Amino acid sequence: MNNKKQLLKGNYAIAQAAIEAGCQSYFGYPITPQSEIGEYLSTKMPELGRAYVAAESEVAAINMVLGAGSTGVKAMTSSSSCAVALMQEGLSFIAGDEIPCVLVSVMRGGPGLGYIYPSQGDYYQATKGGGNGDYKIVTYAPSSIQECIDLTYKCFYVSQKYRTPVCLLADGMLGQMMEPAVIGHYPYEEIDQTSWALDGAKDRKPRFIASIAREQEHLREKVLKVFEKYNKILENENIFEKYETEGAKLVITAFGSIARIAKAAVKLARKNGLKVGLFRPILVNPFPEKIVAEIAQKVDGILDIELNCGQMIQDIKASIAGAANIPVKFYGRPAGVMMTVEEIYKQIENVYKEIVEKKYGTACI
Amino acid sequence: MEQLVYSKPESIKDDFKISFCPGCDHGIAAKLVAEVLDELNVREKTIGIASVGCSVFSYDFFNVDIVESPHGRSLAVATGVKRSKPDKVVFTYQGDGDLASIGIGETIHSMTRGEKVTAICINNTTYGMTGGQAGPTTLLGQITTTTTKGRDPEIAGYPIKICELLKELEGTAFVARVSVDTPAAIMNAKKCIKKAFEAQLKGLGTGFVEILATCPTNWKMTPQEAHERVRNEMAQVFKPGIYKDKVSEAE
Numbered sequence: 001m002n003n004k005k006q007l008l009k010g011n012y013a014i015a016q017a018a019i020e021a022g023c024q025s026y027f028g029y030p031i032t033p034q035s036e037i038g039e040y041l042s043t044k045m046p047e048l049g050r051a052y053v054a055a056e057s058e059v060a061a062i063n064m065v066l067g068a069g070s071t072g073v074k075a076m077t078s079s080s081s082c083a084v085a086l087m088q089e090g091l092s093f094i095a096g097d098e099i100p101c102v103l104v105s106v107m108r109g110g111p112g113l114g115y116i117y118p119s120q121g122d123y124y125q126a127t128k129g130g131g132n133g134d135y136k137i138v139t140y141a142p143s144s145i146q147e148c149i150d151l152t153y154k155c156f157y158v159s160q161k162y163r164t165p166v167c168l169l170a171d172g173m174l175g176q177m178m179e180p181a182v183i184g185h186y187p188y189e190e191i192d193q194t195s196w197a198l199d200g201a202k203d204r205k206p207r208f209i210a211s212i213a214r215e216q217e218h219l220r221e222k223v224l225k226v227f228e229k230y231n232k233i234l235e236n237e238n239i240f241e242k243y244e245t246e247g248a249k250l251v252i253t254a255f256g257s258i259a260r261i262a263k264a265a266v267k268l269a270r271k272n273g274l275k276v277g278l279f280r281p282i283l284v285n286p287f288p289e290k291i292v293a294e295i296a297q298k299v300d301g302i303l304d305i306e307l308n309c310g311q312m313i314q315d316i317k318a319s320i321a322g323a324a325n326i327p328v329k330f331y332g333r334p335a336g337v338m339m340t341v342e343e344i345y346k347q348i349e350n351v352y353k354e355i356v357e358k359k360y361g362t363a364c365i
Numbered sequence: 366m367e368q369l370v371y372s373k374p375e376s377i378k379d380d381f382k383i384s385f386c387p388g389c390d391h392g393i394a395a396k397l398v399a400e401v402l403d404e405l406n407v408r409e410k411t412i413g414i415a416s417v418g419c420s421v422f423s424y425d426f427f428n429v430d431i432v433e434s435p436h437g438r439s440l441a442v443a444t445g446v447k448r449s450k451p452d453k454v455v456f457t458y459q460g461d462g463d464l465a466s467i468g469i470g471e472t473i474h475s476m477t478r479g480e481k482v483t484a485i486c487i488n489n490t491t492y493g494m495t496g497g498q499a500g501p502t503t504l505l506g507q508i509t510t511t512t513t514k515g516r517d518p519e520i521a522g523y524p525i526k527i528c529e530l531l532k533e534l535e536g537t538a539f540v541a542r543v544s545v546d547t548p549a550a551i552m553n554a555k556k557c558i559k560k561a562f563e564a565q566l567k568g569l570g571t572g573f574v575e576i577l578a579t580c581p582t583n584w585k586m587t588p589q590e591a592h593e594r595v596r597n598e599m600a601q602v603f604k605p606g607i608y609k610d611k612v613s614e615a616e
Contacts, residue, residue: 067445210433
């Protein structure tokens with residue numbers, strides 16, 4: 001059954017993938033558009049003898065994850081936007097503690113209560129974080145139900161391998177839509193956590209897991225050690241999609257569900273003879289700056305497309321600074337109405353005319 | 366002939382560092398917890414939760430595995446640990462600000478769920494580590510750095526009575542308030558702490574002990590005066606006693 005293609009709703013796919021990945025403890029509080037994850041696990045986890053707790057708040061949920069993760073088990077919570085905001089202090093502690101865990105963030109519209117529509121307005125929340133101190137939440141952004149599954153596996157693996165919190169950054173569209181996908185099996189090796197996890201100080205010295213570091217030198221070393229991990233993750237665990245970027249004059253940058261619609265628009269543009277490509281970072285934090293810079297050096301312009309008022313574009317601009325002097329245009333909108341392929345295509349056409357044709361004249365296209 | 370009459374509990378580290386002020390009752394409370402862990406023979410399967418406040422330095426002296434919690438969230442962290450490792454003995458060591466102010470939500474809900482953990486709360490009627498501000502248990506009329514004319518209920522409300530609140534929760538199995546101001550009180554406190562761990566070990570629910578404790582530095586008193594205050598002022602409002610005991614009922 002696991003290798004059979006099934007029609008799956010995003011939230012259920014993520015929940016079942018967490019089970020396949022060996023998630024031992026789940027803690028959550030309901031919020032649309034991700035409540036199905038907790039609903040599904042509330043039945044499945046106890047059946048498997050694993051832990052499910054309906055937390056009294058997202059603040060409690062993330063701290064339950066902290067406790068569970070400190071024992072070395074695979075622990076997870078899921079939430080959305082204004083409620084992920086409540087978890088930021090806990091995430092900062094977990095990052096400082098070097099505790100592995102997975103956060104599924106299914107973005108809805110904001111600010112504040114906003115509404116339950118799909119949005120990419122929490123790119124900053126995921127990648128820049130609201131918690132205190134020097135740390136990152138490693139973040140993968142899926143754009144299909146299949147990727148929701150595959151990246152849930154990846155999140156558990158990376159979190160366990162590097163002892164760090166990892167976020168699956170989905171949105172309301174991915175959470176709620178259905179499409180065929182294969183659950184498959186957890187494809188990664190199990191990482192032994194016994195050298196550091198808490199299980200009682202039997203025949204060894206007691207262990208202490210904490211973010212506190214009272215000596216200046218200790219605090220400095222602690223933070224630097226954590227940052228070394230982010231470099232390694234970028235080096236070893238980076239995933240991205242390049243589509244028709246070779247020979248492209250204009251490259252579209254987009255992530256998550258919007259990148260999928262943008263890809264269809266890029267296909268249309270190619271069909272109509274426009275030399276357009278797509279770059280989709282899947283690991284969005286740490287951000288793949290070098291790859292974006294390399295692409296930028298070969299094109300005349302970038303059009304960044306997001307379902308927000310412009311967030312990842314700042315990472316795009318920072319990536320190409322000093323590497324290429326090209327215009328970076330933006331097309332986006334806040335949560336609510338999804339973009340259509342035609343709308344994106346129209347933008348591509350306009351920017352293409354403005355940047356590429358101006359540079360070469362229409363004859364060169 | 367030499368006779369050993371006293372030894373440090375094994376659950377206190379050999380190279381322990383105590384950072385508490387002279388006359389502070391934290392030292393007595395921590396030692397009692399350690400003695401109980403020894404007597405129940407559970408040290409090697411115990412995971413402690415260090416909260417924020419003076420209690421954060423638990424890892425300096427408890428000879429057990431410890432995870433640090435954000436301020437107020439100790440019982441959520443304890444829930445995560447215990448649900449993931451049900452065979453471990455899990456306890457929190459918190460102050461009144463941590464447990465009854467910023468963490469009151471986690472306290473009430475974890476104990477309503479009847480988490481099989483033990484919570485020890487040091488109630489000294491003030492935020493000790495930050496320099497003696499008014500907290501949830503500051504007595505009416507008590508002078509602190511944020512109630513400079515004494516706690517006025519019109520402005521700062523009333524002190525919260527922790528045991529009276531928690532005994533009502535169906536998930537608590539043992540709830541007691543003790544003091545450690547006399548040898549007799551210390552012996553009674555230890556009995557109660559032991560019961561609070563037995564509540565967990567027997568799977569009856571949450572075990573809870575509130576310890577009325579001194580903070581001579583912030584109270585601006587000598588240790589002797591501070592213990593007088595525990596007896597004459599605190600114990601008048603926060604009545605010591607066993608508020609709930611499902612452990613004895615189960616025996």
